[in-house]
Amino acid sequence: MSSSTSEDTIAAIATPHGRGGVAIVRISGCNALQVAKKITGIIPKPRYAYFKPFKQNEETIDEGVVIYFPAPHSYTGEDVLELQGHAGNIQPQRVLSAVLSCPGVRQANPGEFTRRAFMNGKMDLTAAEAVEDLISAGSxxxxxxxxxxxxxxxxxxxxxxxxxxxxxxxxxxxxxxxxxxxxxxxxxxxxxxxxxxxxxxxxxxxxxxxxxxxLTEGAKIVLSGAPNAGKSSLLNALSGTERAIVTNIPGTTRDLLTSDIEIDGVPVTITDTAGIRDTPSDEIEAIGIRKAVSALKQADLVVLMIDGSVAPDPDLLKKICDLKKINSQILIAVSKSDLPQNSQILSQLNSKELCSIPKLQISVKTSDGLLSLRKTLARSLGIMPIEGVxxxxxxxxxxxxxxxxxxxxxxxxxxxxxxxxxxxxxxxxxxxxxxxxxxxxxxxxxxxxxxxxxxxx
Missing domain, CATH: 1.20.120.430 (tRNA modification GTPase MnmE domain 2)
Incomplete structure (x- = not known):
């Protein structure tokens, strides 16, 4: 089998697979016009749209629009032919198979049309990469x-x-x-x-x-804290959906739950983790805690949830210091501010050991502090409005x-x-x-x- 070269004529389906109105089979290379002749029976004029049957061995396999773009005035800078037929799971593949049966035509590699556009001087590398970024944009x-x-x-x-x-x-x-x-x-x-x-x-x-x-890569925020601190409630509040089950039973969340949101235009994935405690109730919760620790290491920001309405954990300071060793980018959210707050917790959080960590109080029940939280998340992630991004x-x-x-x-x-x-x-x-x-x-x-x-x- 010969190796692929930039002189080959390439073809691929350029539209998403599945149900839809139109599917486009794109062909690029010196044999594009020969493909047009064999599949549609015509040599099309440049930039004219023709409605023609698509045939293979005299059998009509589809019908649609044929457009020819001669070099160098095309996406790739080469001769380009587009066959715009019916979409679906089967029809586009039948048309592509007919095209690939033409002499000198092979299946395109991933990104090969855009790579040829770059190699032929139609765009620089930043523009070529922007094609993929535009397709996968999350906001x-x-x-x-x-x-x-x-x-x-x-x-x-x-x-x-x-x-x-x-x-x-x-x-x-x-x-x-x-x-x-x-x-x-x-x-x-x-x-x-x-x-x-x-x-x-x-x-x-x-x-x-x-x-x-x-904007391109997005950001990862992980919610951490003791069981029943309000992590799942905050995930639901930020995402606007009931993604997580919320109960008063500690240890309800066993696995990682994620939700995609947008903060000041930046796509953000928020992950709700199992509450971290020294003595998990069973092996399933222990596995969830190990996954939580792994997620913490990969986060751009950790939001540490602390229930402000209950007596503090005797080891609270030590646990926060241990968390800083895993990930130094921490924001402390004191939850349940709608309830009477425990003075001991507030005193510990204001100690000199924790003075450098940003903190704020929130209530998911009343939505108090959630707007401030979003603004604080944006600042902590380094998101800022800049012209010409x-x-x-x-x-x-x-x-x-x-x-x-x-x-x-x-x-x-x-x-x-x-x-x-x-x-x-x-x-x-x-x-x-x-x-x-x-x-x-x-x-x-x-x-x-x-x-x-x-x-x-």
Missing amino acids: ESAAKAAMASLDGAFARDMQKLSDQITSFRVNLEGCLDFPEEHEDFFDSGKAIAELRQIQTIADEAKLKASQGLK YSARSRHLSALNDSIEALKRASQILKIGDLVLCAQEMRLAQDSLGMITGKVSSDDLLGKIFSTFCIGK
């Missing part, structure tokens, strides 16, 4: 951020930063090669001022990307951090006058930006990125 804000990246906002910021670095490097290289003509750039302080400006632009881009990453991924932020660190080193080196080393750090800063847009890339990186796409993209 309206996430969709808007993905659309901004797809429209080139992220790439434009990276290009602006790269252009500034290029200009700086030109002046720096001039100082090295023709010092008598360019000494004013270094000696007058212009170099340091320009480098500071570049660092400011990089920091602004990082702030946008950091918020974009939260675009979708981003962990690799983008990592590359931006590498670029910013190189700029910092360049700034320190510039102050001691070593222009050769400074030029080297500026080159590294620019190369890191190239990793974001794809100007500097590797086959391994591209394979990893596009493998997460659906086949029809």
